[in-house]
Amino acid sequence: MRMLVLGGTAFLGRAVAAEAVRRGHEVICAARGESGPVPAGAAHVVVDRNQGLGQLAGESFDAVVDLATMSVTWVRDALRDLRAGHWTFISSCSVYADHATPGSSATLPPLEDDPDAPTTSERYGSVKVASENAVRDVRGDDAFIVRAGLITGPGDKSDRFGYWPNRLSRGGRVAVPDVPGQPAQHVDARDLADWVVDCAENRTNGTFDAIGPADPLSLVLGEIAGAVAPQGTELVRIPVEVLQEHEIAPWSGPRSLPLWLPASHRALMLRDAGRALAAGLRTRPTAETAVDSLEYERGLGLDRQRRAGLPAEDEDALLTAVG
Ligand SMILES: NC(=O)c1ccc[n+]([C@@H]2O[C@H](COP(=O)([O-])OP(=O)(O)OC[C@H]3O[C@@H](n4cnc5c(N)ncnc54)[C@H](OP(=O)(O)O)[C@@H]3O)[C@@H](O)[C@H]2O)c1
Structure with a gap:
C-alpha cells in the first residue's frame, strides 16, 4: 500500500x-x-x-x-x-x-x-x-x-498523562484528586496507530470514538502507581474544595492535576469505546503505557518545567492543608 x-x-x-x-x-x-x-x-x-x-x-x-x-x-x-x-x-x-x-x-x-x-x-x-x-x-x-479521546504514551508533548508516572515514580506522599465517581479513559498512541493502519488496510469506514475502556480515575492512578511507584508511596486524596481554594486547575495547563475533570466535563472520559473495540481497536494495559511514558519523561528530564502538572511547592501546600 x-x-x-x-x-x-x-x-x-x-x-x-x-x-x-x-x-x-x-x-x-x-x-x-x-x-x-x-x-x-x-x-x-x-x-x-x-x-x-x-x-x-x-x-x-x-x-x-x-x-x-x-x-x-x-x-x-x-x-x-x-x-x-x-x-x-x-x-x-x-x-x-x-x-x-x-x-x-x-x-x-x-x-x-x-x-x-x-x-x-x-x-x-x-x-x-x-x-x-x-x-x-x-x-x-x-x-x-x-x-x-486523550492520546497517551511516549511522544506526548502535552505533559498530561506523563505527569502521573513521573510524579508517582518519585514516591512519597502524592496528591491525587478525591473524585470517587470520576471516570478516566485514554488510548495509547501506538494502539491507535495500529488500528488506523488496520483500517486503511481493511478499508474500514465510519465515524468512531477512538478511545479505550473507561475506568474510575482512582483505579487508573492505582495502576500507574503499581507499575512505577516505589514501595511506601502514599496516594493522598485531596478534596475538590481544597484544590479549588488553592486554585489548582483540572485537566491540563500549569498548576494542574492532569486527568482530573470538573463536574461539568465528567462525560469527556466516558465515551462509548464499544464500537471502536468491536471494529478492532486493541488497547494495552495502562501499566504498560505508564512504564513507557516514564522512560519518555526521563528522556525529557523529570524536573523540567512542565506544560501540565503540579509544581512541588503547590503539592506540598496541598499535602500540608490536608494534614
Ligand atoms: N493529543 C491528544 O490527546 C489528541 C486527542 C484527540 C485528537 N487529537 C488529534 O490527533 C492529531 C494529533 O496529531 P499528532 O500527534 O501527529 O501531532 P500534532 O502535534 O497535533 O501535529 C500534527 C502534525 O501537523 C504538522 N504540521 C503542523 N503545522 C504544519 C504546517 N503548517 N504544514 C504542514 N504540516 C504541519 C506537524 O508537523 P511539522 O511541525 O513538522 O510541520 C505534525 O506532524 C491531531 O489531529 C489532533 O487534533 C489529539
Missing part, C-alpha cells in the same frame, strides 16, 4: 507512519519537519500546508491519513488535490457539545478557520466538526473519521 500521512513528524502521526513502515508499506509523510523527523523508512516531503500541498497535488495514494489539528482549509485542500482509495481524518472527542451528560452525541456548531480568534477547546472542537463535514461532503460515507 502507498500511504500518505499528512503529518508524521509528531506523536500520533509519527506512530501511524512507523507502524505502516513496519508492515512493509510505502509511506510518505508531508510536513514542514519542525516537529521532528519522520520515522526511519518513511519518505519526507517538505510541505507547509499554509501554502498548499506543493508537489503532492494531483497525486494518488492507496490511503491518506490527515492529522490536520485545527484547519478546515487544510482539510479541504487535501480533499481537492489528492486522490485516495481510503481516507482517514483524525478528529477528536472535543467535537461533542455536552461533556456533562454521558452518551450525549450532539456536536458543536461548525466553525471556519479564523487566525484572529483565540484558540479555545470549543473553537478546536468546532473546527474539527467543520473538518469532518468537509470530509463527508467529498467522500460521503466512504471515509474513516477517528474521534480520538
Whole structure:
C-alpha cells in the first residue's frame, strides 16, 4: 500500500507512519519537519500546508491519513488535490457539545478557520466538526473519521498523562484528586496507530470514538502507581474544595492535576469505546503505557518545567492543608 500521512513528524502521526513502515508499506509523510523527523523508512516531503500541498497535488495514494489539528482549509485542500482509495481524518472527542451528560452525541456548531480568534477547546472542537463535514461532503460515507479521546504514551508533548508516572515514580506522599465517581479513559498512541493502519488496510469506514475502556480515575492512578511507584508511596486524596481554594486547575495547563475533570466535563472520559473495540481497536494495559511514558519523561528530564502538572511547592501546600 502507498500511504500518505499528512503529518508524521509528531506523536500520533509519527506512530501511524512507523507502524505502516513496519508492515512493509510505502509511506510518505508531508510536513514542514519542525516537529521532528519522520520515522526511519518513511519518505519526507517538505510541505507547509499554509501554502498548499506543493508537489503532492494531483497525486494518488492507496490511503491518506490527515492529522490536520485545527484547519478546515487544510482539510479541504487535501480533499481537492489528492486522490485516495481510503481516507482517514483524525478528529477528536472535543467535537461533542455536552461533556456533562454521558452518551450525549450532539456536536458543536461548525466553525471556519479564523487566525484572529483565540484558540479555545470549543473553537478546536468546532473546527474539527467543520473538518469532518468537509470530509463527508467529498467522500460521503466512504471515509474513516477517528474521534480520538486523550492520546497517551511516549511522544506526548502535552505533559498530561506523563505527569502521573513521573510524579508517582518519585514516591512519597502524592496528591491525587478525591473524585470517587470520576471516570478516566485514554488510548495509547501506538494502539491507535495500529488500528488506523488496520483500517486503511481493511478499508474500514465510519465515524468512531477512538478511545479505550473507561475506568474510575482512582483505579487508573492505582495502576500507574503499581507499575512505577516505589514501595511506601502514599496516594493522598485531596478534596475538590481544597484544590479549588488553592486554585489548582483540572485537566491540563500549569498548576494542574492532569486527568482530573470538573463536574461539568465528567462525560469527556466516558465515551462509548464499544464500537471502536468491536471494529478492532486493541488497547494495552495502562501499566504498560505508564512504564513507557516514564522512560519518555526521563528522556525529557523529570524536573523540567512542565506544560501540565503540579509544581512541588503547590503539592506540598496541598499535602500540608490536608494534614
Ligand atoms: N493529543 C491528544 O490527546 C489528541 C486527542 C484527540 C485528537 N487529537 C488529534 O490527533 C492529531 C494529533 O496529531 P499528532 O500527534 O501527529 O501531532 P500534532 O502535534 O497535533 O501535529 C500534527 C502534525 O501537523 C504538522 N504540521 C503542523 N503545522 C504544519 C504546517 N503548517 N504544514 C504542514 N504540516 C504541519 C506537524 O508537523 P511539522 O511541525 O513538522 O510541520 C505534525 O506532524 C491531531 O489531529 C489532533 O487534533 C489529539
